[in-house]
Amino acid sequence: MLRQLTAGDKTAKQLKDKLLDKECPEEIADEVIERYAEINLVDDQRFAKSWVVTRARSRGLARGAIKHELRSKGVDDELAAEALEQIDDEAEEQRARELVRAKLRPESMGVDRDRSLRRLVGMLGRKGYNGGMAFKVAREEWEERFGSEI
Structure with a gap:
């Protein structure tokens, strides 16, 4: 032991x-x-x-x-x-954003918005984030990185 x-x-x-x-x-x-x-x-x-x-x-x-x-x-x-209790909602969302930003680095992630969002939401889901937060964070970060007009 x-x-x-x-x-x-x-x-x-x-x-x-x-x-x-x-x-x-x-x-x-x-x-x-x-x-x-x-x-x-x-x-x-x-x-x-x-x-x-x-x-x-x-x-x-x-x-x-x-x-x-x-x-x-x-x-x-x-x-x-x-x-x-050591992790609050704000800290959890911030960590989700950091994870998404790391995945959004390649320009190829900006080519197909829907595909990128599915991948990002899936990645967050596998890490235990709920679907609503995962989709919100992925969409917001994708739009900030590549703009909403692509």
């Missing part, structure tokens, strides 16, 4: 799964996880807050996608919601 934690924070569920994979009895795994939590080596709340910041910044993921990742790592919904 210490080797697992050396690589980075893990949730209690992730560590328990590792112990169970190594055929550790479940009762012992629970005791070990509980002890690690007591000495602050395992803290799902700390993990969730760190995960939210990292994934939003490095991958540009929206709250929905991050929430899904946290759930898959065993973070309960209440802790996930608390951690996701």
Whole structure:
């Protein structure tokens, strides 16, 4: 377990799964996880807050996608919601705009507006942004970059 934690924070569920994979009895795994939590080596709340910041910044993921990742790592919904409060609507929209601007750099994106918008909205959708925001941001940024008359 210490080797697992050396690589980075893990949730209690992730560590328990590792112990169970190594055929550790479940009762012992629970005791070990509980002890690690007591000495602050395992803290799902700390993990969730760190995960939210990292994934939003490095991958540009929206709250929905991050929430899904946290759930898959065993973070309960209440802790996930608390951690996701670090990202507000304004910050999420700003990150979406940055992602779209990065994709709009080539001139070829200005040739076919509809195709470009579909690609941009799809990219944002895969990162967890809702359709309404994705389309609004993609359209506004495309028009700012290439003008509305193309």
